[in-house]
Amino acid sequence: MLASLAASRPERLDVVAICTDTKDLRKARTFLGGLSLQNLACYVDAHGAAAQASTEMFSIVGMPITYLVGTGGRVEGYITGAPDWLSPAGTRLLQYYREQS
Numbered sequence: 001m002l003a004s005l006a007a008s009r010p011e012r013l014d015v016v017a018i019c020t021d022t023k024d025l026r027k028a029r030t031f032l033g034g035l036s037l038q039n040l041a042c043y044v045d046a047h048g049a050a051a052q053a054s055t056e057m058f059s060i061v062g063m064p065i066t067y068l069v070g071t072g073g074r075v076e077g078y079i080t081g082a083p084d085w086l087s088p089a090g091t092r093l094l095q096y097y098r099e100q101s
Helices: 002-008 026-035 049-057 087-101
Strands: 016-019 041-044 063-070 073-079
Touching: 002 063, 016 026, 041 063
Parallel strands: 016 041
Antiparallel strands: 063 073
16 A cells, blocks of 8 residues: 555655564565565664654554654654555545645
């Protein structure tokens, strides 16, 4: 879903994926490589910075989790699960956050 969102090139929106599971990086890389994600930047949180920051800001209630980060670098909101960002509701939510910046 994130790759599809990134491919749609929404205005004023950068889409990246961050892998926080560093127990078996080869397995994560193999999984991501098999998806052939051409439009999605994927990063590994090798030092645990994203995972630590997320637990300091929110209690993690489930994975996957998507953070909506504003232009000032502040987390504006988050959604657990795998939302359909290209659905009408997902598009409206993203538009709402773009208008807030």
